[in-house]
Amino acid sequence: MKYFRTFLFALQTEMQYRANLVMWFVVGAIGPLTMVMVWFAILGERSDIGGYTKGDFVIYYLFMTFGWYLVGGEFSRQIGHAIRNGEINKTLLKPYSIVIGEWASEQAWKLTSMLVSLPALALVLYLMRGYIDWSFVPGQAIWIAMSLFFGAIIFALIQATIGILAFWVTEIWPFAEMMDVTLHLFGGMLAPIALLPQAVQRVTVWLPFRYIFFEPINIILGNQSDPMSVIYKQGIFIVVLYLLHVVVWKAGIRRYEGIGG
């Protein structure tokens, strides 16, 4: 309940800054439109690249954008900031986890920006409607929901662990940037992993990143014939990342120097 209250307060704070909402609308449209335009230019007169048609690219990047609001975020930066300037002190005194608190708080601006982006995404969908040949399979709904949920947990655990690194390195933004770049390459945010070189594709199987966005979107697009195997692998990564997170937190808090008052 306390974290839901955190979410509500963060939502109230978002509403205080109305100008930001307009910006989210613009950002919501620019991201997928840019990527779709790039791939349209690459495709030219060809019908597909690696099995991906123009319509598949539209759907891929629209869901990637929408999925980022559901699953993604950047709360590692907030955790890192709180450790760096000592803001974490007040949470260490209370029965309150800064990790869950920052995660809950982030859901507020993600929800706000997602709602504001929806009309922009709908506009992109409308403009590109001529290319789209995709239909939703109701039987896949449970797998989609589960894979998105597990993807969100994997993402949150990585973000939390990166944030906690501030106990050692003080400034975590290079690590957060590294996470973004890695997600773009190995997580399929830049391009569908199926279009990457075979060697890179083989590496991605052993990393958690493809299970955050790429595999759930694969299930949405109907490209994954064995969704259960995705859920299974996500489960393994969740266990491993959770254990890593706990170890890093316990070691980090021991070396914390309590900066500031």
Next chain:
Amino acid sequence: MSDNLVIEVNNLSKQFSVAEKAEGFGASVKSLFNRKYKIVKAVDKISFNISEGEMVGFLGPNGAGKTTTLKMLTGILYPSGGEVKVLGYTPTDRIEAFQKQISMVMGQKNQLWWDLPPTDGFLMNKEIYQIPSLEYKATLAELVEILDIRDVLSTPVRKMSLGQRMKCELIASLLHKPKLLFLDEPTIGLDVATQKRVREFLRRINREYNTTIILTSHNMEDVQAVCDRIIMVDHGHKVYDGSIANLISSYATDKYLQVDFEKEVPKKELQKIGRVVEYDGWKAVIAVPRKGHAKKAAELLTKFEIDNLDIQEVKLEDIMLKHFSK
């Protein structure tokens, strides 16, 4: 005050590893490849006990180890050595039952939500500490009444004055009725009237709820008004633990004679009586040895035409200054 120990500290130590770097660009490049560290002992084998209901001032200059000690007592920092038990718990275990019995107000940090009214922050603490609704309402009403802050409860925190914010911070910290309240520079930046109100408030919650209060402050008026006992630390060591009166009688070898003259008196004449601390011709403060101060006062009365004479104890502030500027 009871004899129930709420804080037991034995040989508590904390050391930090601090990176060293000489000035200049070259030194920055060098430190990229060969960084040197030095060990700083922030707290060095401090021991003390505090009983339930005590009001204790932690005094010392900047960097003496006051705040570091407080952070170890509240579980923010792990000690490098020694033992600490607070309310029977090891603070760094961060057990919920322990955290629900303590609170800390940091004069330079906010716990309230910057963009929202303080009442939202209070509600957050209600959830965090799982305070029953009826108890929450009653405690909030009482604290708001005592601190006279009703008018600003719907104002966003960022638009409040420092004094209003500090009062709200105090309310937020006390909603769950902690047994132990830690205050780190609670009156920093506050105007005189608000400082007075905060001190009165602290005395009142101690009296009414038997709350144990541990205070660090550079403001000696805070300490004298609130604390029964002080612990002085310097360079991580405990240098005094006892009552303020005892400190003054054992550290202050002088007494102050504050004199108003009928007519102007040359400073040279006063220097024959004692050390002139303040002087403007018509008024002076003269420090004389504690032993025999009455004789010196009599000498003043016979030698000069005096309008008023006060014999004063040396101020706590002066003792601190004298001790820590050695």
